[in-house]
Amino acid sequence: MASNARGLRVANLVRRFGDRAVLDGLDLDIAPGEFVALLGRSGSGKSTLLRAIAGLDYDVTGTGELDVPDRVSVAFQDSRLLPWLRVLDNVVLGVGGSDAREHGRQALAEVGLEGRERAWPSELSGGEQQRVALARCLVRDPEVLLADEPFGSLDALTRIRMHGLLRELCARHRPAVLLVTHDVDEAVELADRVVVLEDGRIRLDVAVTLPAPRSHRDPGFQSYRDQLLLALGITEGATP
Amino acid sequence: MTRTLEPPPRATSPPVTTRTRKRRLGLGKPIPFGRVLGPLLLIGLWSAASATGLLDPRILSAPWTVVEAGVRLTEDGTLPDSIATSLSRAAIGFLVGASVGTSLAVAAGLSRIGEALIDGSVQVKRAIPTLGLIPLLILWLGIGEAFKIVVIALGVAVTLYIQTYSSLTGIDSRYVELAEVVGLNRRQFVRKVVFPGALPGFFVGLRLGVTGSWLALVVLEQINATSGIGYLMFQAQNYGQTEVILVGLVVYGLFGFVSDALLRVLERRVLSWRRTLAG
Ligand SMILES: Nc1ncnc2c1ncn2[C@@H]1O[C@H](COP(=O)(O)OP(=O)(O)O)[C@@H](O)[C@H]1O
């Protein structure tokens, strides 16, 4: 692991489309190895924040401080594999060095896709494609992993498997993680900290201190969930 | 369950469940050699009409007369010579046109300067049908081989340019974003993202270009030529030999069919990552 891994620091970030400020003086710090889940209503600016951190914001004006390490990986909601590259070539896309392919193979093995190196993306299931995308993130040995609803398009069963895989990979590689999700359970299950974005700022910042195998039935889990649902403005809160 | 109603499998039969496969929304399995069925049926009708005297040979010769004419013209060397002449015109015109069109498209698609210099001009040219340029080109080039090749090449070049340019510039912005995230440099981006992404459009251009080159060839050889398939047909028209005209048409048809089939095979190999409904 990189010895001097850096976290991520966002200070007083402003991003506006036209004259509407989507992010309005937002502050967020993520320590090295910390897993942060970002919740917020649709249109609250979650993707805008992620894109700003990833350096992908072009047609947007704004100010603020961004302290982001060099090695940043991004997982999109779609797996975004290039259909004309085989799986391994997708994983090592843009990675230099003579041992890139060997690292790519290792990363594929880590996500459970050993032996599928020469498959075309179209031959894989949605979950497998998303795992390839994870391998593509891993092989860059990221200090920061940004993920924008990476499981949003997967079915419930596949999503549960991916949760396990993501937790395991993050525990092993220890990047600072910012996971955008609209799923409160997903956030409480995976994250060390859950933040809620509202009106352009972080309105709620909760450390989740539940022990490792987190169960949805645990009363502690439920109280986190209720607190977050309330912050998201969903008042019927209590689950049957 | 319906399965219990089936007779028990005999000991010799392999243990395979034969269930009728569900119909998919795609076109289903292609019929073997399906593409030649339609033409065969037409030839059958044509033969029947000729044999029964329903079809006047002065309007349309019988199929066997056409075959005889083909054999005769092949034996006296007329047909092979004409084919060689026509083929080389079309091939050279196509290759020159395809190279020029593709190069221009790459230049225009990958640089703003290229785009400014090239794209406008080609779009203007596009509005003028190539065949409409024939009078001007005859004044410049005479009516020799160079003229014919230039006319064919011009049409092919415009077609290839348009298809290739639009697919080079129309790449999915999500892939551009990905390329930035994984830190591709400009060269890698072009090689791994832009070019492969533009290949399908390029192949559409190639196939349209081939069709266009045959079209131009037919027109050119019938206006003013002293050799080639079109010339052969033109002569036959003067002597009322419909069977020779038909031989010429069959040859043109075969040219078109074979060249398109070759391109399809090539396309399928190069774009093997694509899985389409046509299979
Ligand atoms: N390129 C753009 N141009 C104009 N408005 C945009 C653009 N991208 C996002 N927005 C607006 O910014 C707001 C936040 O968008 P986004 O960050 O995508 O929200 P979400 O939290 O759902 O990811 C939305 O209201 C959206 O309409």
Ligand SMILES: [Mg+2]
């Ligand atoms: Mg979003």
